[in-house]
Ligand SMILES: Nc1ncnc2c1ncn2[C@@H]1O[C@H](COP(=O)(O)OP(=O)(O)OP(=O)(O)O)[C@@H](O)[C@H]1O
């Protein structure tokens with residue numbers, strides 16, 4: 053792929069009379085880690101809301117891997133491989149840590165009602181892979197077996 057992985061050009065977004073993003077240009081190349089910094093109210097979250105399509109920018113363009121995603125729908129954005137977290141973390145408190153991590157993998161799992169219902173071998177393999185990835189994340193981040201919020205690392209049964 054030639055060109056940047058993510059390319060934002062001339063992005064502008066207003067709320068009434070307040071211009072939250074004013075003609076932003078931003079490029080992120082493959083393998084690059086980029087942080088967006090600025091004071092409270094500078095417009096950082098609004099930029100991410102435009103990329104993930106929670107907001108509809110007034111003007112400008114957003115390209116990802118060369119594809120124009122400026123007007124793509126949220127579910128198409130996640131299929132491109134773009135994921136986001138929220139400033140206020142929302143977890144499913146009745147679920148375990150492992151289950152919460154599995155929810156985040158829903159988009160990469162191909163199972164459907166019929167395949168799931170039949171418990172095909174491929175479905176079980178996919179579930180095992182997802183659980184292994186979740187376990188890796190738990191290890192990597194050193195998540196405790198039971199978080200103070202009441203979340204606990206669950207069994208896979
Ligand atoms: N949905 C909205 N409706 C109206 N105004 C909004 C909305 N979202 C953001 N704003 C305004 O846009 C400006 C940028 O807000 P934004 O949340 O993007 O800033 P931020 O850089 O993420 O700030 P913080 O560091 O506090 O998280 C602020 O003035 C905010 O009040």
Ligand SMILES: [Mg+2]
Pocket residue numbers: 096097098139
């Ligand atoms: Mg913010």
